[in-house]
Amino acid sequence: MDIPVKPVYLEEKLEQVRADGHLGYRSKALPTWCPGCGYFSISEGVTAALNGLGIPNKDVVLVSGIGCASRFPFFLSTYGFHTLHGRTLPVATGVKTANKDLTVIAVAGDGDAFAIGGGHIPHAARRNVDLTFLLFDNGIYGLTKGQTSPTSTMGFKTTTTPFGNRDVALNPLMMLLSYGASWVGQAYAGHPGHLKEMIARAIRHRGFSYLHILSPCVTFDKTTKTYANLDILVRDLPEDHNYNDLMAAMALAADTGHPALGLYYRQDRMTLSDTMDAVIDDAQQAGSAAA
């Protein structure tokens, strides 16, 4: 039996991509990431999510620290801030505090966020700064050519651990849940459709949203967090998971052997800007009462 085959022409495909509109969020700078890096999928997800949500380029600020992940602001035609190693969140908090109408997206690699920058995360989370924190987790320092990071798998042989990594990896999802983040989810660069959807949900959340993105470093990790391994390990969150249940979210986050993708936890509460407005009101009322 002849099976009809519909050829896909590059020109036709390009037309579809152009018509969609999300290329309007890309800058003229072509990404410098290695071919196959999971970060391409994240970049595609962010531009598609912004396009889908109809947020104008001028209202978006992308803040990053240092690392391959932190090159991201160069590749988008939004406002951007390439800051210091580990300082993504303090700067992003300042941007949002100065102008709460902006959509602020902070991005960081696992090393940038959880090694040198680890002290900033609990405070941005507990204060519920209304921004989206996208964590690009490849379990390695990519930019500096492959040293172990706080999320590296035990036993992983890298340039700094030639006999295998002996340190227990951090569990970022459990950390963020216990820090008081009001939206916590996980996605995977190898599932781009779901990733795009999760980025859009994270941006829509009013409050501190943390999206942990598993993303292979194809150049410096050939053995652990590869597409081949993650494709087998990842699973969907159970259908009956209640994202209002913090303890259920914690239990799922503890199962690192089979990373579950989806929304772990969500809570609606006052943001840092709401709190600051309330403090101003209190101070004004106290001032009027004293006058």
Ligand SMILES: Cc1ncc(C[n+]2csc(CCOP(=O)(O)OP(=O)(O)O)c2C)c(N)n1
């Ligand atoms: C103060 C300081 N210390 C160390 C470095 C070196 N350095 C640059 S990027 C990086 C780690 C990047 O790893 P990660 O955040 O996981 O990003 P990736 O490159 O994997 O995307 C380090 C240690 C630096 N630039 N500044």
Ligand code: SF4
């Ligand atoms: S070194 Fe790794 S993380 Fe950096 S761009 Fe290349 S594949 Fe991506």
Ligand SMILES: [Mg+2]
């Ligand atoms: Mg990394």
